Amino acid sequence: MTLSEKDSQYLWHPYTQHKTSQTPIVISRGEGALLWDENNKVYIDAIASWWVNPFGHSNKFIADSIYKQLTTLEHVLFGGFTHEPAIKVAEKLMEILPKNQEKIFFSDNGSTAVEVAIKVALQYFFNKNEKRTTIIAFENAFHGDTFAAMAASGISFYTQAFQGMFIDVVRIPVPVKGKEQISFDALKNAIQNHNCAGFIFEPLVQGAAGMVMYEPEALAKLIRICKENQVLTIADEVMTGFGKTGKTFAMDYVSEEADMICLSKALTGGTIPMAITTFTKDIFDAFFDDDINKALFHGHTFTANPTGCAAALASIDLLQTSEMQQNIKRINASHLDFQKKIENHSKVITARTLGVIFAVEIKSNSEESYYGSMRTKLYNFFIQNGVILRPVGNIVYILPPYIITDEQLQKVYKTIEEAIEMV
Numbered sequence: 001m002t003l004s005e006k007d008s009q010y011l012w013h014p015y016t017q018h019k020t021s022q023t024p025i026v027i028s029r030g031e032g033a034l035l036w037d038e039n040n041k042v043y044i045d046a047i048a049s050w051w052v053n054p055f056g057h058s059n060k061f062i063a064d065s066i067y068k069q070l071t072t073l074e075h076v077l078f079g080g081f082t083h084e085p086a087i088k089v090a091e092k093l094m095e096i097l098p099k100n101q102e103k104i105f106f107s108d109n110g111s112t113a114v115e116v117a118i119k120v121a122l123q124y125f126f127n128k129n130e131k132r133t134t135i136i137a138f139e140n141a142f143h144g145d146t147f148a149a150m151a152a153s154g155i156s157f158y159t160q161a162f163q164g165m166f167i168d169v170v171r172i173p174v175p176v177k178g179k180e181q182i183s184f185d186a187l188k189n190a191i192q193n194h195n196c197a198g199f200i201f202e203p204l205v206q207g208a209a210g211m212v213m214y215e216p217e218a219l220a221k222l223i224r225i226c227k228e229n230q231v232l233t234i235a236d237e238v239m240t241g242f243g244k245t246g247k248t249f250a251m252d253y254v255s256e257e258a259d260m261i262c263l264s265k266a267l268t269g270g271t272i273p274m275a276i277t278t279f280t281k282d283i284f285d286a287f288f289d290d291d292i293n294k295a296l297f298h299g300h301t302f303t304a305n306p307t308g309c310a311a312a313l314a315s316i317d318l319l320q321t322s323e324m325q326q327n328i329k330r331i332n333a334s335h336l337d338f339q340k341k342i343e344n345h346s347k348v349i350t351a352r353t354l355g356v357i358f359a360v361e362i363k364s365n366s367e368e369s370y371y372g373s374m375r376t377k378l379y380n381f382f383i384q385n386g387v388i389l390r391p392v393g394n395i396v397y398i399l400p401p402y403i404i405t406d407e408q409l410q411k412v413y414k415t416i417e418e419a420i421e422m423v
């Protein structure tokens with residue numbers, strides 16, 4: 001049997017309707033921004049393998065750090081024990097996170113980072129004997145696939161089978177240009193009419209919604225409204241963190257600080273699943289008590305895995321090199337040039353750029369659904385041309401590894417231009 005045949009015999013893939021989808025491509029190796037399949041066809045990974053890989057595939061510096069850690073201490077339970085790699089990650093994050101963040105909690109992926117944040121928001125008020133049980137979230141948000149994260153997510157594809165089984169969530173419009181006041185008013189309404197514990201948001205860019213962007217001033221205003229009403233704020237930086245927006249965190253653009261921040265994806269440079277939720281001292285203090293019932297009874301077996309910590313430390317080191325910072329600026333400038341070039345194309349509705357993130361919305365005759373026919377056509381065209389891009393409906397976005405070369409980037413742009421002509 002071929003690998004593909006064995007795959008279809010045994011494996012169940014994410015976000016996949018196995019009856020109608022094509023067989024997955026077998027990838028056998030990766031280097032830099034490139035991936036090779038089993039037939040040695042090469043692909044440019046223009047979405048950094050779901051936004052996790054800023055420094056390139058099979059990065060030697062991160063691999064060496066992981067190997068060294070694996071042969072020193074691969075894992076130890078984090079209940080009752082601690083270790084230097086975890087402490088170093090915490091110290092490092094304290095240097096780069098917004099100043100109000102003082103405590104970090106480890107978990108395994110973006111969804112669990114969000115799950116922890118939402119549980120903490122709810123228990124914070126439980127510990128203070130206040131009845132606040134509703135979470136506020138944006139329309140079309142994506143916060144992950146576990147239950148609380150899914151409850152906060154607004155994309156129906158992911159959540160429709162589970163409606164009616166969720167924690168209480170009220171949804172408000174995203175303050176995109178021209179809709180700011182509607183969003184502010186909706187937030188005030190939500191707070192007035194529900195017992196709101198927390199507001200969770202993807203700062204400045206809603207990734208899974210199709211790289212929907214909004215301004216820092218609007219987010220600052222929403223956070224201020226929450227603060228005036230003691231509603232905790234949760235910045236889900238799982239996608240935006242570690243340089244994607246041009247600054248280390250999207251929250252670095254925003255004049256107000258969030259109470260909690262969720263991190264994952266690029267945290268380990270796309271090598272080892274790991275996530276972190278960070279907190280203010282005020283939040284930690286609401287759990288700090290003689291009463292054991294006020295503790296946070298949440299944990300995962302692999303909490304603070306030392307190997308993951310080693311990967312995170314190496315990744316943050318790489319992010320901070322001037323070379324990587326230059327790469328981010330270079331990609332941003334290049335995106336802006338490309339945006340200028342195509343935004344007035346007759347088949348383009350709009351194009352937008354922030355940091356290394358670029359998105360273009362293509363005109364279509366019908367309402368394009370998330371996994372609709374235009375999406376399939378575009379996706380197949382990109383794959384045929386050796387470029388990995390996963391359009392969201394009629395929106396094509398690029399989120400490349402920071403080490404992508406100019407030549408590779410130009411090939412991605414050219415392929416997108418051809419695709420726009422084709423559809």
Ligand SMILES: *Cc1c(COP(=O)(O)O)cnc(C)c1O
Nearest residue numbers: 109110111142143144207238239
């Ligand atoms: C990907 C993502 C998540 C979920 O992360 P997983 O590791 O897939 O569980 C949560 N929030 C945002 C903003 C994301 O982009």
